[in-house]
Amino acid sequence: MTPDLIKRYAAPVPRYTSYPTANHFSAAVTAEDYRRWLGELPQDAALSLYVHIPYCRELCWYCGCSTKATQRYAPVGDYLAPLFAEIEAAAALVPPGHRVTHIHWGGGSPDILKPADIRRLGTLMRSQFSFAPTAEFAVEIDPRLLSEEQADAFAEIGVNRVSIGVQDFDMAVQRSIGRMQSFETTSKAVGLFRERGIRSINVDLVYGLPRQTEESASRTLAQVLELAPDRVAVFGYAHLPDRLKHQRLIDESTLPGPVERFAQAQLIARHLTDAGYAQLGIDHFARPSDHLATGRLARNFQGYTTDQADALLGFGASAISRLPHGFAQNAVAVDDYGRRVGTDGLATARGHAMHGDDEMRASLIEQLMCEFSVSWPDLARRFGAGVEQLRREAEDLARNDADAFVDLHEDGLRVTEKGRPFVRMVCARFDPYLSAEVEQRRHALAV
Template sequence: MSLELAKRYSTPVPRYTSYPTAPHFSADVGAAAYRAWLAELKPGTRLSLYSHIPFCDELCWYCGCCTKAVRRYEPVSEYLPSLYAEMEHVAQLLPAEHVVMHNHWGGGSPNILSAEDILKLADLQKRLFHWADDAEFAVEVDPRGLDEDRVAAFARAGVNRVSIGIQDFDPIVQAAINRKQSFEQTQHAVEAFRAHGIHSLNVDLVYGLPYQARSSLQSTLDRVLELRPTRIAAFGYAHLPERLKHQRLIATASLPDSVERFGQASRLARVLTRAGYVRIGLDHFALPDDPLAQGHLARNFQGYTTDAADALIGFGASAIGRLPQGYAQNHPATAEYARRISEDGLATARGIALTDNDRMRAFVIERLMCDLTFPARELRQRFGAQSEEILQEAQALLEADQDQLVESDGEAFRVTDRGRPFVRSIAACFDSYLDNSAARHAPGV
C-alpha cells in the first residue's frame, strides 16, 4: 500500500467509542437529568455496569485514562464508600425487573483493591442488581501488582474474563513509558488466572510508542503468542501532551512517524491473523471460538464487545453512562465526586442528550467501526426519511473516493480491505460535530 496513503489519512480523528464523542459533552446534563433518565428505563431493561477504580501503584506516562498513582491504600479505601453509595442510590432508581448482562471493572488498576475489598464490591453488586445467569464479569489487571490472594478473590467474586495490560515487552520502550513489566510477570498472571478456572483472557498492546519499531514489536508479538490469549487489543498511542501533563515526559522526537505507525499496525494484523486470530473491526483480534469472533459486535468505551445491553451504567469518578436518552459522565476528581455523592447520591457533571440525528449517525458510525459496512435497507427501516441525509453523504463520499477505500453494491455501503486501516477516518465523514470541534484526537493511522 502506498506510503502516501498512510500519510494522507494520519490526520487525528476520534476513536468512536461513543457518538457524539466525549469532547461534546456539556454541563447541560447534570444529576437531575441523569436521575430522570434512570427512572424512565423500562422493566426488562438489559444493563451493562462499569465501575471505575481510578488508582494505580505507578503512573505510566503513555496513559490517557483518568487515574492517579498512590503509595498508600488510604486513598483507595476512602474512595470506596462513595462508590458503594452511588451504586445503592442508582439501584433504587432502576426498574425492579432489570437484568445485568455485563459487568466491567476498569481503571486505573482494579487489582489495586485488596482481596477483601474485591469481594466486598462484588458482593454489593450482586445484592443490589439482578443478574443474568450467563452475565459476563470482566476486570482489567496490571500483572505487576497482582498476588495470589487477589487472583483467588477475583475468581471467588465470579470474574470470568480478565484483560491484562502488556503494551510492549521491549525494555527500551518500557523505560520510555515508565512501565517496566517482564514477560515472566505477565506469564505468571496468565497461569494464575487459568489455574483458578478463568480462561477468557485478553491482552492489551499499544503501537506508536516511543522508540518502538516493527522489529521490537515482532518480538513482543512472539512472546504474546506463547501466552495464547483469547483476545488481543492493539491500540494506537495518542500523544496529547497539551491535555495530559505526564505525557510531556515522553519526547515527541522519540515517537514513530505516521508511516512507521502504519507499518506497526499492519505487522500486528498480519502476524496475528497468520497465527489463527480473527481480525475484529479495526484493532481487536480473537480466537475463532471466542464470542467476539462469532456474534453481533458493539463498540463502547472499552473498545469492541459482544455487550448488547440497552443501557450502560457508569459508577465512580469520571465514569460514563449511556442510556437511551443520552450520555452522562461523573465528575473526574475523586474529592469532588465524593462530595457530590454525599450530598445528592449522584455525581453527574456533564453529558449530552441525544437527538434523532445523533442516534442515526451513531448507528452508522458504530456499524462501520464494527462491520465495515452499513445496509441502506436497515438504515431506512430504523430512521425513515431522515436516512436519506446519510445516504446522500455516503454517495458523495463514493464519488469523491480516489483511493478505493469505499464501495457500494447499491444496497450496502462498505469499507474495502484497502480502506480498513483508515475506517476511523471514513467514519469521521459522518460525524456532524467534528468540524466544529477543537478537541485533540489520536492519529487516524
C-alpha cells in the same frame, strides 16, 4: 499503501467508542436528567455495569486514562465509600425486572484494591443488581500488582474474563514509557487466573510507542502468543501532551511517524491472523471459538464487545453511562465526585441528550466501525426518511473518494479492504460535531 497516502490520512480523529464523542458532552445534562433516564428504562432492561477505579501504584507516561498514582492505600479505601453509595443510589432507581448481562471493572488498576475490598465491591454489586447466570464479568489487571490473594478474591466474586495490560515487552520501549514489566511477571498473572478457573484471557498491546520498531513489536507478539490469550486488543498510542501533562516525559524525537505506526499495526495484524486469530473491527483479535468472534459485534467505551445491553451504567469518578436517552458522565476529579455523591447520591457532571439525527448517525458509525458496511434499508426501517440525508452525504463522500476507500451501491455503503485501516476517517465524514481545529488536540492519529 504508499507513504504519501498514509501520511495524508494520518490526521487526528476520534476512536468512535461513542457518538457523539465525550468531548462534545456538556453540563446541560444533570443528575436529575440521569435519575429520570434510569427510572424510564424498560422493566426488563438488560444492563451493563462499568466500575472505574481511578488509581494506580505509579503513572505510566503513555497513559490516556483518567487515573492518578498513589503509594498509599488510604485514598483508595476512602474512594470506596462514595463509590458504594453511588451504586446503591442508582440500583434503587432501575426497574426491578432488570438483568445484568455484562460487568467490567476498569481503571486505573482495579487490582490496586485489597482482597477484602475486591470481595466487598463484588458482593455489593450482586446484592444491588440482578445478575444473569451467564453474565460476563471482566476486570482489567496490572500484573505487577497482582497477588495470589487478589486472584482468589476476583475468582470468588465471579470474574470470568481478565484483561491484562502488556503494551510492549521490549525493555527500551518500557524505559521510554515509564512502565517496566517482565514477561515472567505477566505469565505468572495469567497462570494465577487459569489455576482458578478463569479461562478467558485478554492481552492489550500498544503500537506507536517511543523507540518501538517492527522488530520489537514482532518480538513482543511472539512472547504474547506464548501466553495463548483468547483475545488481543491492539491500540495506537495517542500522544496528547497538551492535554496529558505526564506524556511530556516522553521524548517526542523517539516516537515512530505515521508510516512506521502503520507498518507496526499491519505487522501485528498479520502475525495474529497467521496464528489463527480472527480480526474484528480495526484493532481486536480473537480465537475463532471466542464469543467475540462468533457473536454480534458492538462498540462501547472499552472498545469492541458483544455487549448488546439496553443501557450501560458507569460508576465511579469520570465513568460514563449510556442510556437510550443519551450519555451521562460523572465528575472526573475524585474529590468533586465524592462531594456530588454525598449531596445527591449521583455524580453526573455533564453528558449529552440524544436529539435530532444523533441516534441514526450513532448507528451508522457503529456499523461502519464493526462491520465496515451499512445498509440503507435496515437504517430506514429503524429511522425512516431521515436516512436520505445520510445517503446524500455518502454520495458526496464517494464522489470525492480518489483513493477507493468506499464502495457505494444502491443498498448501502461498504468500506473497501484498502479503506479499512482508515475507517475512522470515513466515520468522521458523517460526524457534524467534528471540528478539525478543536479535535487536533483531542484524538490519536487515524493510523
